[in-house]
Amino acid sequence: MEFAELIKTPRADNVVLHCPFHLAVEGTLCLTGHHLIFSSRRQDNAEELWLLHSNIDSIDKRFVGSLGTIVIKCKDLRIIQLDIPGMEECLNIASSIEALSTLDSVTLMYPFFYRPMFEVLEDGWSSFLLEQEFELLSSVTNEWRLSCVNKDFSVCPSYPPVVIVPKSIDDEALRKVALFRHGGRFPMLSYYHKKNGMVMMRSSQPLTGTNGRRCKEDEKLVNATLRSGRRGFVIDTRPLNVAQQARAKGGGFEQEVHYPQWRRIHKYIERFNILQESFIKLVEACNDQSHNMDRWLSKLEASNWLTHIKELLTTACLAAQCIDRESASVLVHGSEGTDSTLQVTSLAQIILDPRCRTIRGFEALIVREWLQAGHPFQQRCAQSAYSNSKQKWEAPVFLLFLECVWQIHRQFPCSFEFNEQFLIMLFEHAYASQFGTFLGNNENERAKLKLPQKTMSLWSWVNRPEELSRFQNPIYEANSLVIWPSVAPQSLQLWEGVFLRWNRPSKFLEEAEKERINIIKYNKELQARVNALRRRLAELEVNDAVQE
């Protein structure tokens, strides 16, 4: 297919662009296969807008006479308006945008066409291999092994080709366990807590069904993670009744009789359409400037968004607490083990593991616990808060995770190597990107699409020193402790950087942030100068002494 077929009017002049909190600008609009480009043609070229078609969530058009207006709502929640003279041009442009922003085929997406203008210093596709992770693990324990049982994705289509499992469990047993777990997602290592050797495992629900099926190998596998005489916790991200209902559909949960050393805790983390609705309601509330106070607060409440944040953080803290405080191993799962499970395991690691609070460590966490773990990014991030379609696969699962990280970040602003911009950048790229990292739903699909060969990795770009400097937190100071956030409603806040970003002037806040960074930088400069002067003085004193 040629993109040109979809572009009937590639260019329109005298178009007026309206962005919130900016003056309207007149200029030229161009459509290319992957971008909408607006240029004011002013000499300084200050007003230029490049918008990826894949970033467009929905578009509306309306006419007043022959002046057409297109309102474009983006997946990063921005809303822009274009006034296009000429009904035909406007209709053509609108239909092109619509077609180009909803391309079915992954291989037509921009990452397959993007040619980077920078030199690749380190290929992000091989920056975070599980083998490296395992090497680190091997230096502290020898109870685990790398298994290639899934090398052709036949045992579990949503798992990576290599996984870390207890040494005592052989591949044959793993195959049996896979049959007993939803989607073949057998329990595998998610995190090893060096401090006390406790572990966090994740899986999908066991397929016990109504007649209480059991699987000896599964029991052996999960028990292999326990120290003798110790107990473990199963954190089920569904409430008990939902877990019970799941049995009717062949799913279920670990029965006490068969897993006597495990205690089950049911928590409730919302998923899928409920999350998506919550997201849509929150964005609606934030975008309406006319709400009076009561209406704003009741809309904020009705969205339930902050409730989801609190529930998720609470569950993650509980998992972390079991490991760090109770010295117990933990198994986390919900139904499929690809959404709420990953939110909990990755957040618990943020709390427990200082490495995950560094830039590289956080990237590794996202690769390991989200991309390799088979979170279906393509399905979940196909549409954002402005979608009108009722597809049931979309859900802001990853965004919710990022926001929880932000909430912890706010409470421990010195303990993270990255800043808020880094989190916002990840949110944007998960929904629309020139990089291939978040394409596909799991490693299997990515391998089939040959993403590492055909597209550029986000990490190849982010980890370049010039980009990295934008995402570094100037007040970072490595903190080796476990960080326990407060989950009281009074301690949680709306993530303004994402939800109010386009709805209020942020100039003063940005300037203040710059000033903060200046103070820190200036401090470092001064300290360096003082040290240099001290050395100089010492030298002079030595010289004096010699001369005397």
Place this chain on the structure above:
Amino acid sequence: QVEQVKLLDRFSTSNKSLTGTLYLTATHLLFIDSSQRETWILHHHIAAVEKLPLTTSGCPLVIQCKNFRIVHFVVPRERDCHDIYNSLLQLSRTAKYEELYAFSYNPKQNESEQVKGWQLIDLAEEYKRMGVPNDYWQLSDANRDYKICETYPRELYVPRTASKPIIVGSSKFRSKGRFPVLSYYHKNKEAAICRCSQPLSGFSARCLEDEHMLQAISKANPSNRYMYVMDTRPKLNAMANRAAGKGYENEDNYSNIRFQFVGIENIHVMRSSLQKLLEVSGTRGLSVNDFLSGLENSGWLRHIKAVLDAAVFLAKAIAVESASVLVHCSDGWDRTSQVCSLGALLLDSYYRTIKGFMVLIEKDWISFGHKFSDRCCQLDGDPKEISPVFTQFLESVWNLTEQFPQAFEYNEAFLLQIHEHVHSCQFGNFLGNCQKEREDLKLKEKTYSLWPFLLAEQKKYQNPLYNPDFSPELTLLEPNTVSFNFKFWRNMYHQFDRSMHPRQSMFNLIMNTSEQNKQLEEDIKELEAKIKQKNGQSDVVLEKEQEQTAHPAPVALKSPPCFQKEQPPMPVNDAVRTIEGSNTADNRYSELVSEFSKAEPAVVSLEYGVARMTC
């Protein structure tokens, strides 16, 4: 003194506690726990004491403070509890001003320092700064002996064309004699903020002198013919007042006025709103939705928004239209003070400095007779007179500091500290209801002024991000008052609930770094001088060049504080990078686990900055 008293964590669900000893002194309640941490509570800060039904571990005693601290003790013996309860009831209720702490508080200042302290804020000086007296405005001696209005200050500024008979006539037509006077003069726009109380208009009464008075105000502004009259009350309330012979201005009777209601609720609504807010925020195991709906039902943020909206209206009338504005409510000492002072704060960057803010409070709140004693319940009096009007003012200012992080010289700690002392009765400034009462009490001889003490420790109250060039003199701050900009002020209402605060404070870090930068600059100068001494001129030139390339100082160097005396109570300032987070018990997600393993170590780090009061 009672031993073996338990202090419970207000928000813990598992009844964790600290055991220690409780002492009662003449001025404070003191709790020292087993690790020798001290909790001081000033008797004047106690808003309510409650004895709960006896439990197996003892007799619970809950103390609520005006600074929003709530402590929950369990006293082992009921008799002791009863004694403490009775003593506290007596000690926290004072019948006479002379028994208040300010009269016994002795900061070891000598007499001349005391006098100088009171002279620090000079309102005559302030009016001069604004540019009055001038061709249009003059100082009136009408109230020199408090004959016209007891609740106004002696010195009042009025239009030159307002003669004594007009003033007298107008004052008779205004509730409590509070006739229109100047509150703020904007010298560039030549427009004025004036304030008064409601007219005694009833349904049809008129007063020619009052009409002349308003005309005089409007004529005192050469750049605009009309003036605004802002009635800060909801229209319905103002109309209801007509039945009692009060009311609002009839536009037909006054020439060239534009009349406007702005709908700020009265003191009773505000009192119950705060009560509701505190009930919600004090709930244990609060869910997000209960919190948000409680916040909505309390109406608190709606009221804050109304106050700020009114101030924005006022400031724009002056800055954009160059129109003078007359502000009133009923008596003109609550909502009027809020709106006039916030309006001036938006208009004039001087009030965004530490000294300027003190002046603003002295002028619009203290001198114009905001009834601090009644509103803050300094003496045992009518509970219906209590209202958080001043707290709302501080909260509105806090909201502005959040939107304009670089516009204010002072920080949040400054606002909290002022709030603390409005209720502490430790200094004379806020005692009593009006200037006349303060003079009768001889406060300037018998008590100390708060301001020099705050200035002496102003380092703590400086905003490290403050940029004086951010808003040159007389530039208008235009806050965005869309609802989502208003947030719950956690650091005020949960000031003492440390478990809810961020475990690392970005603010403290920036504060300390900025402070350290100043020290480093000094060090560099010193070192350079030494090197210069040792080593001829040539090297120093080199150093100078380096210095120029270095980043300019982000914060202007301030002159050293002048009143270095005893340290009054400190705001929360912990070490910068304390990690209190290593305690899950603080965070209330531990319930499910504790039943599984009973042997959880009983560590509760209750509060960090507990030892706050030093006397």
